[in-house]
Amino acid sequence: KNKARLLISCPDKPGIVAAVSKFLFGKGANIIESNQYSMNPEGGEFFIRIEFECPNLLERQSEIKEDFRQIAEAFSMEWKLMFVAETKKVAIFVSKEQHCLLELLWEWQSGDLMADIALVISNHEDAREFVESLDIPFYHIPANKDIRKQVEEQQLQLLNQYGVDFVILARYMQILTPDFVAELPNRIINIHHSFLPAFVGAKPYERAYNRGVKLIGATSHYVTNDLDEGPIIEQDISRVDHRDDVAKLKKIGQSIERSVLAKAVKWHLEDRVIVHENKTIVF
């Protein structure tokens, strides 16, 4: 299609919207949706996401990018122009628990996840049958902390080979090394099974049970080198009570994990998420 999304961050000052909207109007573009946010109108960081439609967009890609450069420089913008026609390629990593993977595949099957699921990588065999039944390549790469280096090399090679844009950790229970993370900055989405920053790390449901919380949650975030400390994209919670043991908490939690991860992935696919320092703006 002829749709694109322009994402901009720059220091706020008068005239940004005027300049950008005049530019788009000059190119014959029609703005479909526009969202903006300023941390402080007097010199704070300014963010805008504009979705627009433009005749013959794909043919004019380089012209539009070229011409926009001038405005971008005048306002010291960091910017990205994403074309809707260029579907993002994603790899899903999963371990034993498959509820998050299933939710994503299901959404994808019903046409609600506008991604190209390039491959699924798992350190277990469990998911193979279902993944392959959908004609998605499945790779079983056993993993543990002693062979982390080799495992990640294999994974990166596959990501490369398939031209993957970003990775979803759909309950992948291995820690990634800084080298791996550095290859995909703000392009690895994880689902953590707690309401961060509560219960960072292992066994959050067990710890939630022991602490006697009355709500449990799940958090989807971009992966950084600080475990469970990356920019949060989405969170949600569910009410629990004293009768819910750890198994019940896990069960209730799975439901939250599924929907929180699916939301975060969709927003990422629609280029709605801008990362600023360690936080997200979700438009």
Add this chain to the structure above:
Amino acid sequence: KNKARLLISCPDKPGIVAAVSKFLFGKGANIIESNQYSMNPEGGEFFIRIEFECPNLLERQSEIKEDFRQIAEAFSMEWKLMFVAETKKVAIFVSKEQHCLLELLWEWQSGDLMADIALVISNHEDAREFVESLDIPFYHIPANKDIRKQVEEQQLQLLNQYGVDFVILARYMQILTPDFVAELPNRIINIHHSFLPAFVGAKPYERAYNRGVKLIGATSHYVTNDLDEGPIIEQDISRVDHRDDVAKLKKIGQSIERSVLAKAVKWHLEDRVIVHENKTIVF
């Protein structure tokens, strides 16, 4: 202060944002917040709310309005320019139950309701003491359906005398006549004690109890001549179960009514609500 809000509705077509933002830039204005929505980029209705700051704004009011007229005409805009310095004057109507009135007065006392509460009108005496203790004029106007006409004349005269901009029905249990409503189009905010369109009309908690619902709610809306059918501004709900009798439902419901009405009133005060046909856009 030098802040204003520009609200626009018009048929969507390319160039609107470019024209408006160029205009504001030309006036030396700095956009603080901007939200827009298009029902359909190809000729559907387009809505935008822009909050901006502009030096010497109040002195230049008429100049700015005058100059904007040209753009407005070119795009067939319906528009309003509201100056933050001109605090809105509000009258609160209340009957026996005071929880909504109290919530509003409380928010107002803590500086979170940027309105000038001009007067409180009630068909009962109960609220007088507390209202007057805050130096707000209180008028007791007994009401029933036989004297509706005279009552409303008295009320309108008071609204006139105090220069009231809009009215809040904070659980005012009298029906207003079309004549009264016509005087204040989209400027009367009601709180209905149900999740509309469920339980339109009288005794919603009794009917919710009899129907055996598992959630009860409250709805804030602009008043039109169709009872409880006006444009909805905000709704919320709370979970209930079989143990909750009517008295308990009322109690739980009061909490929802308080917060739903307070939210709707704040959004109205910040000029965040645009009414289109029988629906609201809340920016």
Add this chain to the structure above:
Amino acid sequence: KNKARLLISCPDKPGIVAAVSKFLFGKGANIIESNQYSMNPEGGEFFIRIEFECPNLLERQSEIKEDFRQIAEAFSMEWKLMFVAETKKVAIFVSKEQHCLLELLWEWQSGDLMADIALVISNHEDAREFVESLDIPFYHIPANKDIRKQVEEQQLQLLNQYGVDFVILARYMQILTPDFVAELPNRIINIHHSFLPAFVGAKPYERAYNRGVKLIGATSHYVTNDLDEGPIIEQDISRVDHRDDVAKLKKIGQSIERSVLAKAVKWHLEDRVIVHENKTIVF
């Protein structure tokens, strides 16, 4: 296993709990969970659900039932004794939209739906492949209001043949006749795609969109002869706003429908729901 659930309704008066708990203690039973509710301790209806474990329960079924009859008569009880070992047999009816069916099958596959899914009946072919891949019999019975009678005869015959205990309407878009409903009193669970009693009947998402509601919902209820008026088991809602068109409301709604129906079915399977007049007590 040796588990059972005793469900009782009777007029409240002193001594009920004493009599029942003494009886169970006398049989060597250990109470695992017990919930009770009284509409009015002075003669209102009293409800209790007791889950207990008892050695050699299945061999002693008739003895226990026989002996309990005496207490039941003394207190004018309506009662049911359900043995956990006797897994309930269910038929799922579905039309074109499969999200609710999929959710149920998924829960069933992961061992969280303790039912025997005896068969799936649909007026469309869409679901056949997935259903049969799980070794569940699938019957395609085309339906429309002109052949309702014959269709229902076929369906009832299948229910009979498979010894079905209850039916789930997982977005089955045909109205059932009173004769069909009479065969399965309080044993047909429907999911309605609105927050009842709002938007009874057809096209609730379209009507929710037109009304401009700020929350949409779904309701699971037992089917009676009054369309969408049966006893409500569970409801939930999700927040929406002016940007959500009908397609988006449907999508958001599907998520609620899935979880609300799954909850209602689980509670029914665990014998947690008692119907009293047109309402449910959910323990």
Add this chain to the structure above:
Amino acid sequence: KNKARLLISCPDKPGIVAAVSKFLFGKGANIIESNQYSMNPEGGEFFIRIEFECPNLLERQSEIKEDFRQIAEAFSMEWKLMFVAETKKVAIFVSKEQHCLLELLWEWQSGDLMADIALVISNHEDAREFVESLDIPFYHIPANKDIRKQVEEQQLQLLNQYGVDFVILARYMQILTPDFVAELPNRIINIHHSFLPAFVGAKPYERAYNRGVKLIGATSHYVTNDLDEGPIIEQDISRVDHRDDVAKLKKIGQSIERSVLAKAVKWHLEDRVIVHENKTIVF
């Protein structure tokens, strides 16, 4: 009135309910509400709360307590019998922010908080006027960590003088010493302005803002000597987004704090909370 509540914890084994309900029946009591929970039917801890009505209850207090002792010993019960007619006496501690205090006083005025508010103690003068206008004694005791000892002595003396049963910390921003806490085990209710265990300690809203969470919360808990680590009674959350700065988070949070604290206090007043190890059972 003739109402009482019996709260019991003991190791689970068959016959507990039979024994207790037989006892109450023997005394002519009518059970109004009963809730029970077993951590593990095979020897885990068992908890029950029974609310009952009994003719001439207050005259027969000592007889009933005396006679129950026998059963209590047979089952190694910890138990409490609370008479509804003996209204609990409470002291409220508050610092500068008054929203939680106001909520409690408001609930109390409308008859929804069945407590005797004996006095309010504050390290600031701000609340005096409103508190005294309700004829509740107000004590201003300036406090800081250097004079903690003397301050607490004064406070304890007042609690003693007024015969206070429990204390509510309605945003009292001073840390209590172990000596003070030891005087009122599980009888000091605090409201912490975060979703515990996230953001234990000072400035939770600032830290929530910096972490970029998408939900903020509040937690009501009994105070122990581990800061913000006591048994949680109730928690709730509200959705926030990138536009909400610290001031806005505080404002949104105040609403949650008010309702979470009010709920926890009501449950405590109705003897619905049993503390077991560091967790609560809320019936």
